Amino acid sequence: MQLILISGLSGSGKSIALTVLEDCGFYCVDNLPAQLLPNIAGYLDRAGHARIAISVDVRSSGTLDQLPQIITQIKEQGFDLRLLFLEAKTDTLVKRFSETRRRHPLSSDQFTLKECIQLERDLLEPVGDLGHRIDTSDLNPNTLRAWIKEFVDFDRSRLTLLFQSFGFKHGIPLDADFVFDVRCLPNPHYDPVLRPLTGKDAAVAAFLESDASVQKMLGDIRRFVEDWLPCFIRDNRNYLTVALGCTGGQHRSVYFAEKLMEHFHTDGQQTMVRHRELS
Structure with a gap:
């Protein structure tokens, strides 16, 4: 089974990535706590799903520190797992949140939007080192879609x-x-x-x-x-x-x-x- 994990900063294009993968035939799950990954992967594999994409991000921050060990565990079970990490510059993310008027997942009365973005960047930094990173700051949605399709199509056994x-x-x-x-x-x-x-x-x-x-x-x-x-x-x-x-x-x-x-x-x-x- 091919399993692609999607992670990254809020506003960096994770929803676009999941939509592209769904169009490519992947069974997609959004916002899954990291500790549930082995069970869900096993269940979907037994259900006959050959291609699965799961989003894991700061919304389940309490389990992110377990992600490296969980990824190793899933790979040892024989799954073909890759992680795609999306990010963008802070000014770009601020502009995107302002245009869509969405709340940042870490929003509170104690932090500004820029402080929330920096906190999220710090929390996710260890995750970003585990996979392939794409900076979406200067990309239009169509270019991002094309790059994600390239990521899926290449031989996963080679660098x-x-x-x-x-x-x-x-x-x-x-x-x-x-x-x-x-x-x-x-x-x-x-x-x-x-x-x-x-x-x-x-x-x-x-x-x-x-x-x-x-x-x-x-x-x-x-x-x-x-x-x-x-x-x-x-x-x-x-x-x-x-x-x-x-x-x-x-x-x-x-x-x-x-x-x-x-x-x-x-x-x-x-x-x-x-x-x-x-x-």
Whole structure:
């Protein structure tokens, strides 16, 4: 049985995730206390459900500290379990709560909304380290839906190497394991012909490949990932996210993400590529 746990910050998109998984054929359960996970998983397995998605979040905060041991217990029972953790920047969450006029689950007379969000972030931090993190701060719902479908479809027995481009002026993605800054390289933005294009276009690639410093940095990042990737595989990691950032996230970072993905895919590694600002 395939079991996906959904967790993360309130307002980060967990409801969207559950809806996507339900559309993909998963039997979905929302807001389940962590200590009930083994019993529910066993029951649904015996009932013939092959794909199950369960949301566990701060609403059952009294049992979150038990979640790491419970996940280990469920895996030892032979279930194919993965955890997807959604998060977003505090200012983004404040805006979302203001727009929807919903109460935060930790709301009280003693805390402001920002304080509630920080408390929730602290409570969930150990949970986030257990799975694949997605920063939804700058994602529209359709992009999030597509990324969740990718998460479901990939081979769960192998580490997935994810290359993500972004623009520093929009903030560093919270879900990155490594962040590389390529803003020191020549910028196609200043060429009027290249400005409307992206790092996926041949003309931009040719512009960047004509500069020796671009190829040197690309080689340095590639060797760094090659050197340390075996350590993450031995650590039984399911995902490793390498973020490449330039100023706007349109040209240089996109080119680097595409080239690194192509290299490691050709080398036999399971890879994904995401372009945050292009989405």
